[in-house]
Amino acid sequence: MSISKGAPFVDINQRRIINGGDADVMQLYPMRHTFAWDAYTVGNANHWLPTEISMQRDIEQWKSPSALTADERQAFETVLGFFTTADSIAANNVVLALYKHITSPECRMYLLRQGYEEAIHTHAYQYIVESLGMDESRIFNMYREVDAIYQKDNLVLSLNEGVFDPAFKTGTFENDQKFLENLCVFSLILEGIFFYSSFAVMFGFQRQNKLTGSAEQIQYIMRDESQHLNFGINMINAIKEEQPELWTPAFAARIVDLVKRAVTLEYTFATTVFPRGIFGMNAEGFRRYIEHIADRRLERVGLPPQFKVENPFPWMSEAVDLNKEKNFFETRVTEYKTGGTLSW
Numbered sequence: 001m002s003i004s005k006g007a008p009f010v011d012i013n014q015r016r017i018i019n020g021g022d023a024d025v026m027q028l029y030p031m032r033h034t035f036a037w038d039a040y041t042v043g044n045a046n047h048w049l050p051t052e053i054s055m056q057r058d059i060e061q062w063k064s065p066s067a068l069t070a071d072e073r074q075a076f077e078t079v080l081g082f083f084t085t086a087d088s089i090a091a092n093n094v095v096l097a098l099y100k101h102i103t104s105p106e107c108r109m110y111l112l113r114q115g116y117e118e119a120i121h122t123h124a125y126q127y128i129v130e131s132l133g134m135d136e137s138r139i140f141n142m143y144r145e146v147d148a149i150y151q152k153d154n155l156v157l158s159l160n161e162g163v164f165d166p167a168f169k170t171g172t173f174e175n176d177q178k179f180l181e182n183l184c185v186f187s188l189i190l191e192g193i194f195f196y197s198s199f200a201v202m203f204g205f206q207r208q209n210k211l212t213g214s215a216e217q218i219q220y221i222m223r224d225e226s227q228h229l230n231f232g233i234n235m236i237n238a239i240k241e242e243q244p245e246l247w248t249p250a251f252a253a254r255i256v257d258l259v260k261r262a263v264t265l266e267y268t269f270a271t272t273v274f275p276r277g278i279f280g281m282n283a284e285g286f287r288r289y290i291e292h293i294a295d296r297r298l299e300r301v302g303l304p305p306q307f308k309v310e311n312p313f314p315w316m317s318e319a320v321d322l323n324k325e326k327n328f329f330e331t332r333v334t335e336y337k338t339g340g341t342l343s344w
Helices: 034-045 056-063 070-101 105-132 136-140 147-164 173-194 196-207 212-242 249-273 283-300 315-320
Strands: none
Touching: 034 105, 034 212, 056 105, 056 212, 070 105, 070 136, 070 147, 070 173, 070 196, 070 212, 070 249, 105 136, 105 212, 147 173, 147 249, 173 196, 173 212, 173 249, 173 283, 196 212, 196 249, 196 283, 196 315, 212 283, 249 283
């Protein structure tokens, strides 16, 4: 491939999420998808590492026979088992499926940041498992042993197969729709639904002043994942605007159907995590919470809500909001900023 000298800047009006021309050279300006650059700068400002967070109190509680009930231990281990697999699926989707087909340089910039954050999340799970002296092979292999985790993972992986094919290319109606479906599954279902009931379980521990070091790491992960979710939804809506022919009534109905299937799988997972309920939360409450979350995801991409239920866990809104000086139990500064972003 040769690059001609003095080539003109790309016309901003030709910039598209996919099928937007040559993506071999990342010519960042002129910038069209400014939401991606905004997400990139926020991600850099929110940088964190698991090893910054003390696990001493968690270790003491985990080793104490009386600090945690058997149901609480089962819930914690099952959620960790899901998280370890889900973030590796997310990382593979970013690196092996999305990035190669995205032609927006600013979106590619954020995807690079997102891929790194998925690695930090996997590091966090390893740090928790190792700190508590848990059986690493059991936790990281739980997706093979717990059917409720396997079914969630399998839904995402089976729907993504076509985009992972090395011969797959965008540029045809069929393939562009397949790519958009992959993005909807990845953003709305994996990052928008499957993560959130597990987040709620971890914040249940935090509200009870239990395993707060682990819960704090999950709080940072949730902040990252909220950014990933918003970015994915912005890309979906940008593709809808740039290639409106892809969003057919049949396609929209399929996305709604997939979200409803995901809700059923997530409810099944919830009954596996806590069949008898913990912290005032039970499977019925989680069913309504999952349905509430699913409706919010559908509405963000212009689809009608399906369940129309109130949020049974309003405290989850506080858990998402990290714009405060410290977390619930004053373990460290939560609104973490790197030096270059501080205002003096």
